Amino acid sequence: MKFRAPKTIFILPSTSCHLNSSLRNHNRSFASVFRRFQTSLQARASVGGGNGSSSQGDSYLVPGATVATLLMLGALHARRLYDDKKVEEARERGIEPEFKSDIKATFLRLIPLRLVSRCWGHITNVELPIWLRPYVHRAWARAFHSNLEEVALPLDEYASLREFFVRSLKDGCRPIDPDLQCLVSPVDGTVLRFGELKGAGAMIEQVKGFSYSVAALLGTGSLLPMMAAGDGNEEGSGQENSSADSGKRSWWKISLAYPKVLDPVSTCPVKGLFYCVIYLKPGDYHRIHSPVDWQVLVRRHFSGHLFPVNERAVRTIRNLYVENERVVLEGLWQEGFMAIAAIGATNIGSIEVFIEPELRTNKPKRRKSLHSDPPEERVYEPEGVGIMLKKGDEMAAFNMGSTVVLIFQAPVSNLHENVASRSEFKFSIKRGDRVRAGEALGRWK
Template sequence: MAASIQAKCSRLICSARRWSGGQRRLLVTSSGKAPKGEKASGGGGFPFRPRPLPLLLVTGGGYYGYQHYKKREDGAPPALATPAQVALYRSFPTRLLSRAWGRVNQVELPTWLRKPVYSLYIWTFGVNMQEAAVEDLSHYRNLGEFFRRRLKESARPLCSASCLVCPADGKIVHLGRVLASEVEQVKGVTYSLEHFLGPRGEGASPADSPEATPPSFRAGLLSSPDNHLFHVVVYLAPGDYHRFHSPADWTVDLRRHFPGSLMSVSPGVAGRVKELFCLNERVALSGRWRHGFFSFTAVGATNVGSIRVYFDQELQTNAARDKEGKFHDLRYAAAATAGEGGSARGGVALHRGEAVGEFNLGSTVVVLFEAPRDFAFSVKPGQTVKVGEGLGGL
């Protein structure tokens, strides 16, 4: 009995020695050399060589993530990006990438591939295809047609009680009165009203125009000193309906196209980049409605270099020849008088809820308008809205 127990113990000790030797060989192989005092065929030691750079990256990244999380927990707003950070962001070839993305959107997909591709997009961004005029996914030949799909006529009824309706599906980012020359793109982050709309003269660079004092530019937009200037910003996410509509009955006199960057306009980026809407490419339509000044601006974004306005066949955005810092004007009243377009004399008349144009993907629209002092918004920031819903009234 004792001999049997001794034999079993001997076998266990031999097995342990073989396992230990294998582990030592594994450690030597992973570390590249044998521990001090031993040959390469055996020995013990620390299983990994310390790597200072990865260790620094991991600990530094962990610390930065913790600080970022702590700020979010405390409710502190994110810090504004520095001019160097904005310049670095603008140096990325987003205009070139957006043109490439536009070409990809026009590639016709095989019929068998359309449903899987579109279904993945629908699942990712929560698209409601029951609202689409054509629900059959195989009908859309390419991504562009799918993004710009039409809706059923009954999908977006107009609010009859409001003189101003929502121009696009999306989320209200900011709204309110414009008190001076600085307008809030999100709460606490502003952009220049004059830089956004451009000088009141025609055909010059914003940098070459004489600077107006902030009160004079804002006051120059108002037809009556008893009125106020209001604004509303709507952000369209990638899963939203990508066409935009007229928010009121008004007449467009001027189209002003500003070539520019194509940075993201998501609320997170808008909260960090000051003057984001002035830096990005945009198409500003300006005119008048029954209360005075009225403007509607479609702001481009990454992969949204293509902004189309249905009644303006001359407009071409994100063109390689365009240079930032300049803008291009077209007065519809002058074009109609000269017989260059289908516009009615005196500008282009738009009706409330009428389709005006489309984005290639989600982006942002900004409505600036003059109204009596007692105008009040019926929506609030952060609220999800759809085309035709009331934004406010008198």
């Protein structure tokens, strides 16, 4: 018996209608998706000039650029590590790295570092949630090796990163050397350079092979004690007169922001003029203290660039400290002239002066006017007396790390006196030493 399959299959009417409608809806949705995909391809092809292969290459453009950027940054970092290793090996053999300008210094001039620093200032001023503050401050301290055991307040009481940068310390963390015949460090940091200023022009060595003028750093209206080269053999009263005359100079007169260097042939520093350059790292304590008892007579603010001031920048950027924004405090102490220059740097455009809270640094300026405007200058009242500071008093603060240049007169030996009664200032530090505020930089008998 044979069975034949029916030629037609009868399906219930309701089922067949439902199936047909679902198939039509599915086909319609697939067609709409296909049309959208086709439209996107046509748009990408039109952007690529009608070439279909360009649309395919665009999908690899962003990942390729990212990989290339990462490889470039990695290569630059590896080169920096290699250069730093070579410098350290040379120093171990007693060879000092020399100044070597490169294209990076030119490239830095094209970057709006002042604007970047102001943006960083706004970011660090953002008030953090209370629960988040300890985590952020601990992460910063871990990254830059800050000592949290010295912090005066609990971490959740520092509302922003900026407040943590300029934090005060617990009482007794920075004892001040009580010796009346010593000069102490104004900051925590690393000693880069120090010595006595000799010869014509009063030049400070930035790095081997290049020096910058003290007069350019402090300004042409400075109290800096200089004398004619022909007076170098005068002793005693001659030096006292030159020191006294320097106090009568018109240091309130207008000076250029990019001052002319004094003629190195006709002038040279008086005997017993010393300097010390100290670099502060981002994790260091950022407040500046008075190194001695002295009278602050004048403040001078130079607008300038905000180049970085790390060791690599010192080796490659000419006149780094003279070109950067800085605040100079000048006055007198028991041994004569005293000046402290607080040098700004990238992300450290804000330098606070506690004895003048209204002073504002890194204000918006036209780029071309950075070195064309005279410095902002203020004579502290009463004139000739100024503001009295005791050794160890807080004077100013950096937002992050930077550099302090200390220039001062100190006692020197007098060959005409008895050997037993000689008084001579001697540094008690070495280059590369880590010093803390309040520790002695040098002493005299």
